[in-house]
Structures are given as C-alpha cells and as structure tokens.
Amino acid sequence: MRVALYRRGHFNAAHRLYVPTWSDEKNQEIFGKCNNPNYHGHNYDLEVKVSGEVDPETGMLIDLKYLRDIIEEKVEEKLDHKNLNTDIPELRDIRPTTENICYFIYQQIKEELGEKYDVKVRLWETPRNSAEYPAD
Numbered sequence: 001m002r003v004a005l006y007r008r009g010h011f012n013a014a015h016r017l018y019v020p021t022w023s024d025e026k027n028q029e030i031f032g033k034c035n036n037p038n039y040h041g042h043n044y045d046l047e048v049k050v051s052g053e054v055d056p057e058t059g060m061l062i063d064l065k066y067l068r069d070i071i072e073e074k075v076e077e078k079l080d081h082k083n084l085n086t087d088i089p090e091l092r093d094i095r096p097t098t099e100n101i102c103y104f105i106y107q108q109i110k111e112e113l114g115e116k117y118d119v120k121v122r123l124w125e126t127p128r129n130s131a132e133y134p135a136d
Contacts, residue, residue: 005050008047009071014042014082015041044125049122051117051120098123099133120133
C-alpha cells in the first residue's frame, strides 16, 4: 500500500535579493522591497510530504518522530533566526529566493531519508506565496 504523510515546520529568517554585478537601479527594479540593503524577514511555513510503501509489519510509512527530528535539525535549527545570505554557507553563492530555499530544504531532507521515500517540499514565504520542489 502506497501512502503519503505530511509534516509541517516553521522558521523565521532574513534575506536580501540582489545581483552584485547589477546597478542599484536594476536591482531595485527587479527585486523591489526584497532588495533592501539592510535585509528583510519572513515567517516561513514548511510542509514536507513523504510518500512510499507502508511497512506491513509496523503499519507505518515512516516514524513521524524521526521525520520531525529531521525537519527540526536540518531545517528549523539550521535556518531559524538566521540571515540566509550570510549565515548559511550553502546559500551564500545563490540568491535565497523562495525557490532556492525550497530546493535547499528538499536536498537536506532527501539526503537524510535516502531513496526509500519520495519527498516533496512546499515552502510558504508569505500566506500567499509559496514554492514546491519537485514540481508536478
């Protein structure tokens, strides 16, 4: 039997979107408020979907405590109250857009869970804006 389980997470973080080789005017035109040189913050909400085959012996797809611990360690503790441009080495050389942060989170969780499970991550930057990886 193939099923999917969901677990939610949350973290707060700051970032700035800009391209260093662009002029201030072009950065402002493209990124608007997200180009604030003093950074700005978001209350990110996260949903992790794990899919796979239910273990016939336990009746479970995955131990939800194990999934919770992965999200806490690999995402929340790593990103919460951080400056994503400067504090997270893996994000320093890319723009920390919602798309790139979502992919980064996916990589962290997928690396831990391995090939046994299919993983999908949805990240809300605001109540109206979210990214999902992998996309359908």
